[in-house]
Amino acid sequence: MATHSSGIGRRRLVVGAHYGVGGFLAQRLTAVVLALYTLLLVALVLWRRDLSYEGWASLFVPLWMKALTLIALAALLYHAWIGVRDIWMDYVQPTGIRLALQTVTALWLAYCAVWSVQILWRV
Amino acid sequence: MTPSSPLDGARRRPEIRNIHVTQIVGYRLPPAGLVSILHRISGAALFLFLPLLLWLFDQSLISELSFARLAEFAGQWWVKLILLGLIWAFLHHLVAGIRYLMLDLHVGLDPGPARASALAVFAVSVPLAAAAGLRLFGVI
Numbered sequence: 046m047a048t049h050s051s052g053i054g055r056r057r058l059v060v061g062a063h064y065g066v067g068g069f070l071a072q073r074l075t076a077v078v079l080a081l082y083t084l085l086l087v088a089l090v091l092w093r094r095d096l097s098y099e100g101w102a103s104l105f106v107p108l109w110m111k112a113l114t115l116i117a118l119a120a121l122l123y124h125a126w127i128g129v130r131d132i133w134m135d136y137v138q139p140t141g142i143r144l145a146l147q148t149v150t151a152l153w154l155a156y157c158a159v160w161s162v163q164i165l166w167r168v
Numbered sequence: 169m170t171p172s173s174p175l176d177g178a179r180r181r182p183e184i185r186n187i188h189v190t191q192i193v194g195y196r197l198p199p200a201g202l203v204s205i206l207h208r209i210s211g212a213a214l215f216l217f218l219p220l221l222l223w224l225f226d227q228s229l230i231s232e233l234s235f236a237r238l239a240e241f242a243g244q245w246w247v248k249l250i251l252l253g254l255i256w257a258f259l260h261h262l263v264a265g266i267r268y269l270m271l272d273l274h275v276g277l278d279p280g281p282a283r284a285s286a287l288a289v290f291a292v293s294v295p296l297a298a299a300a301g302l303r304l305f306g307v308i
Contacts, residue, residue: 073272076265083262098235101228125218128211157222164226 072127075120082117105168118161122154199286207264210257217254248304255304256297263293 093100104110129150137143187195197205214221227238241247267285270276276285302308 073269076269080262080266098228098232101235105229125211125215129215132208132212157218160222160226164222164229168229 068127068130072124075124075127078120079117079124082113082120085113102168105165111165111168115161115165119158122158122161126151126154199283199290203264203267203286203289206260207268210261210264213257214254214261217250220250221254245305252297252301252304255300256293259293259296259300260289263289 089104090096093104095101105114130147133143133146133150137146224238224242227234229235242251267289270285271282276282299308
């Protein structure tokens, strides 16, 4: 049993499985990854100053750029999963419909992950 | 309830209810509330348009031909309008997101700074989106 000083207030002991904490943290960590990747991409495009097909596509040829882009896209999809799941939980009350929407969302994002790999490794 | 409770006596507890859907348009949100709901709306829009964004990315990389076709497709005014909307959604989501990360770190939680940072979100995201729009439609 935890000590009483670890809860909120003097009497109340806050317990639980902390299911939400993982999602909360993941949403913020993926947000940081996405912000950093955005900075990188904008910097690379501004530095190259070449927006022809050659200039643009050659950005994604090196393995490190493919890897960083795939990591960013994976972060994007996980970030979207938490956000969209929150929207369904807030506005869709019937359990069956909510579960169906969440399932479709998860499958769709998984599909996008595979698609992302194909897009990147075709360059 | 102890006799000293402020809820005692003739004073009735104020009733707080959710507003009805029809009241949304006339409901004046504080700046932070507006940033918040627009953060959600912009996030939802980016999710809904994810297939378009991935398709654009795909077409831009496949070949010189697909790149040229994409440039032609994106030259239409209604495509530019959608892209401008998505650029705004991205910028708002990014800038408001940075504000939320700061609030999570307990930076600027007081009412004054919180209101100022909410207004700052618009002061950054709207001009950037406007500049992107002017560039997109060939004004600058």
